[in-house]
Amino acid sequence: MTNKTVVMCVCHRRSFQEVREIAMDKGWATLDELLENKVCGTGCAMCHPYVRKMLATGETAFHIGDWGTRSA
DSSP: OOOOEEOEETTTTEEHHHHHHHHHHHTOOSHHHHHHTTSSOSSSOTTHHHHHHHHHHOOOOEETTTTSOOOO
């Protein structure tokens, strides 16, 4: 795995921290709600798996490719 970190939606130039704060403020809990309101992810969609993980875990920085669910 690479040591580069993914921290933002590139198309919207918005950090996952900012996306998380907007989602919490508005009470949105799904990627679809963020897409409908054009907060992130409406361009290339490369951030979708990271945003899903962010919504599930609260994390806002990810190693490239580290968006899947891990079993304990």
